[in-house]
Amino acid sequence: MSQQKVYYFDNNATTRVAPEVVDAMVPFLREFWGNPSSAYQFGAQVHGHVEGAREKVAALVNADPKEISFTSCGTESNNTAIHSALVTTGKRHVITTRVEHSANINFGEFLERRGHEVTYLPVESDGSLDLHLLERSIRPDTAIVSVMYANNETGVVFPIEEVAAICRSQGVLSHTDAVQVPGKLPIDVRRLGVDFLSLSAHKLHASKGVGALYTKRRTKFSPYVFGGHQERGRRGGTESVANIVGFGRAAELAMASLEDENTRVRALRDRLESWILANIPNTVRNGAKEPRLPNTANIAFDFVEAEATLMLLDQLGICASSGSACTTGSLDPSHVLSAMGVPAMRARGSVRFSLGIYNTTEDVEYVIEHLPRIIQKLRDISPLNPAHPDNDKYDVEAARRKHEADLAAATGEAVSA
Ligand SMILES: *Cc1c(COP(=O)(O)O)cnc(C)c1O
Numbered sequence: 001m002s003q004q005k006v007y008y009f010d011n012n013a014t015t016r017v018a019p020e021v022v023d024a025m026v027p028f029l030r031e032f033w034g035n036p037s038s039a040y041q042f043g044a045q046v047h048g049h050v051e052g053a054r055e056k057v058a059a060l061v062n063a064d065p066k067e068i069s070f071t072s073c074g075t076e077s078n079n080t081a082i083h084s085a086l087v088t089t090g091k092r093h094v095i096t097t098r099v100e101h102s103a104n105i106n107f108g109e110f111l112e113r114r115g116h117e118v119t120y121l122p123v124e125s126d127g128s129l130d131l132h133l134l135e136r137s138i139r140p141d142t143a144i145v146s147v148m149y150a151n152n153e154t155g156v157v158f159p160i161e162e163v164a165a166i167c168r169s170q171g172v173l174s175h176t177d178a179v180q181v182p183g184k185l186p187i188d189v190r191r192l193g194v195d196f197l198s199l200s201a202h203k204l205h206a207s208k209g210v211g212a213l214y215t216k217r218r219t220k221f222s223p224y225v226f227g228g229h230q231e232r233g234r235r236g237g238t239e240s241v242a243n244i245v246g247f248g249r250a251a252e253l254a255m256a257s258l259e260d261e262n263t264r265v266r267a268l269r270d271r272l273e274s275w276i277l278a279n280i281p282n283t284v285r286n287g288a289k290e291p292r293l294p295n296t297a298n299i300a301f302d303f304v305e306a307e308a309t310l311m312l313l314d315q316l317g318i319c320a321s322s323g324s325a326c327t328t329g330s331l332d333p334s335h336v337l338s339a340m341g342v343p344a345m346r347a348r349g350s351v352r353f354s355l356g357i358y359n360t361t362e363d364v365e366y367v368i369e370h371l372p373r374i375i376q377k378l379r380d381i382s383p384l385n386p387a388h389p390d391n392d393k394y395d396v397e398a399a400r401r402k403h404e405a406d407l408a409a410a411t412g413e414a415v416s417a
Helices: 019-025 041-061 074-089 102-113 131-137 160-169 241-279 306-315 335-339 361-380 396-411
Strands: 068-071 093-097 117-121 142-146 173-177 196-200 211-215 283-285 296-301 350-354
Touching: 019 241, 041 068, 041 196, 041 211, 041 241, 068 074, 074 093, 074 102, 074 142, 074 173, 074 196, 074 211, 093 102, 102 117, 117 131, 131 160, 142 160, 160 173, 241 283, 241 296, 241 350, 241 361, 306 350, 306 361
Parallel strands: 093 117, 093 142, 142 173, 173 196
Antiparallel strands: 068 211, 196 211, 283 296, 296 350
């Protein structure tokens, strides 16, 4: 594979593996490749490094190492928490939100097909959650409430401490998907008071294929992956040693980079966002300004399709996205933006820029230099644009309706008025 310079603005999808993390991993691929469950020294010495990584990941969220189990990814951690709650409580109702990662949405749909009931809480137009509604949605047969800590598409942060307190007062388990949070906000499971919390290594500058699930001490647990006695019986499968060791190193680095992320990276994000909103007409931010992750900007560019914008950005080596990687290539507008009541047209023109510690001022200025021309070019040829030069020959509303109908036909969704 060849590699031109990339201007990477998709850190909520995945992150560059930190060089320090690669260095920590390599010995466990080259030399110390033994099985940590083996009795002989060559394997057993590896076990110590897995436990060292567990301590570091525990420290990242202020947990006890015994409360951390390694999984294969954030998705598995989410599925495991919900599955465990259903099994240990024997109850059948799950509460989550409409703006969760597909890890939760699609697992919820599977559970519904299997006879469970799932409530997907709506959100306000700024992406925030109505806690009274959450409280009123809890039923005697509710097993668990799963609410994400920070949204991967908009960066909007939910009040997890309050969610967990409501759950505790009603005797219901709580889980939070904190995959987007490490390195961006401090995480303290003791303060949060949740029963389960999910992490994923590749969102914090470690490798893909390893995640972690925090399970509060004394919270009943039932495994999701059955096999050997790894992870103290909580998750079968030989440990992904190099990935786990890298995850441990990345956890240390994430704590150290909190300040950079909240000063320099935040300033870069703010510069990019406020420049676009001030200088490119017909743009709006999706989601509340605060509380929000310091790295994420989700901006709607009216009268253009995000897929076209992203393609032209890509030609310049700029990586951004139209929401979650999971919806790329589909005509459906983002389920997150839809849940916020963003009209489908506007949602389909929305682009997410998610920055990280490797972004520089130069990266941001490069986007600022090129973006206006890209948007102008697309608007010039867009029949959706009221300022289209052919507008007098053109019924904009009719074009808009036809466009909506075409998309509805392609996606099978209902046409909204
Ligand atoms: C990326 C992401 C996940 C999934 O993590 P994987 O390790 O890729 O399975 C889950 N939740 C959120 C909020 C994410 O951003």
